[in-house]
Amino acid sequence: MLHVENLSKSHGALRILDGVDLALGQGETLALTGESGSGKSTLLHLIAGLDAPDTGRIVLGGQDIAALDDAGRAALRRDRVGLVFQQFNLVQSLPVAQNVSLQARLAGRHDAARNRRLIERLGLSGLEDRYPEQLSGGQQQRVAIARALAAAPPLLLADEPTGNLDEATGDAVLDLMLDLVAEAGMALILVTHSPRLAARLGQVRLLRAGRLA
Numbered sequence: 001m002l003h004v005e006n007l008s009k010s011h012g013a014l015r016i017l018d019g020v021d022l023a024l025g026q027g028e029t030l031a032l033t034g035e036s037g038s039g040k041s042t043l044l045h046l047i048a049g050l051d052a053p054d055t056g057r058i059v060l061g062g063q064d065i066a067a068l069d070d071a072g073r074a075a076l077r078r079d080r081v082g083l084v085f086q087q088f089n090l091v092q093s094l095p096v097a098q099n100v101s102l103q104a105r106l107a108g109r110h111d112a113a114r115n116r117r118l119i120e121r122l123g124l125s126g127l128e129d130r131y132p133e134q135l136s137g138g139q140q141q142r143v144a145i146a147r148a149l150a151a152a153p154p155l156l157l158a159d160e161p162t163g164n165l166d167e168a169t170g171d172a173v174l175d176l177m178l179d180l181v182a183e184a185g186m187a188l189i190l191v192t193h194s195p196r197l198a199a200r201l202g203q204v205r206l207l208r209a210g211r212l213a
């Protein structure tokens with residue numbers, strides 16, 4: 001479902017990615033590890049079509065991302081990719097419940113019962129009518145996770161999605177993510193610094209010197 005071939009990306013004189021190859025099948029899970037600054041977020045942004053590579057190919061669900069224009073990439077993100085990034089990108093003008101349902105609605109996959117279940121299981125019950133600015137960082141992170149899971153995209157990209165949570169809550173949220181990802185047959189790329197969390201995914205890859213080991 002995802003093929004990344006010979007991907008390179010520089011920022012100015014700094015070569016961040018230098019020939020990255022990666023393949024992920026439907027329902028497969030991958031932990032992306034590497035030192036701070038090794039390019040993990042850069043790689044996720046490229047796969048999400050948020051930025052363009054210098055060279056290489058990204059084929060998602062049979063579609064070459066580079067061949068799409070801005071509108072095409074936006075549609076791909078709406079329909080096929082879920083993002084949980086470090087900046088949560090919640091819609092500040094919408095309450096929690098609507099933030100959670102937003103992507104699912106846009107993708108035509110809204111399911112009210114599923115939404116309620118996610119809100120409950122992510123410990124957000126009672127917060128449905130609050131606005132993002134009225135939430136803690138950890139609560140906002142859980143809203144972002146609920147939103148991505150609610151839409152059940154074929155591919156979920158998560159950049160340290162439990163980084164703002166204490167260990168016990170983070171473990172519980174990761175358990176839930178892995179359960180729901182498996183249940184929906186979603187593929188997952190999870191960036192994490194934690195070897196303990198990484199070991200729970202199907203494969204673990206290390207990004208070093210611009211390449212994936």
Ligand SMILES: Nc1ncnc2c1ncn2[C@@H]1O[C@H](COP(=O)(O)OP(=O)(O)OP(=O)(O)O)[C@@H](O)[C@H]1O
Nearest residue numbers: 011012014016034035036037038039040041042043
């Ligand atoms: N827009 C940009 N312009 C210039 N340099 C950038 C830009 N974005 C990222 N970088 C640099 O690219 C390198 C890789 O950054 P990236 O955020 O992908 O690393 P990371 O592995 O996700 O790090 P962390 O674990 O700290 O989040 C870093 O050296 C960073 O400073």
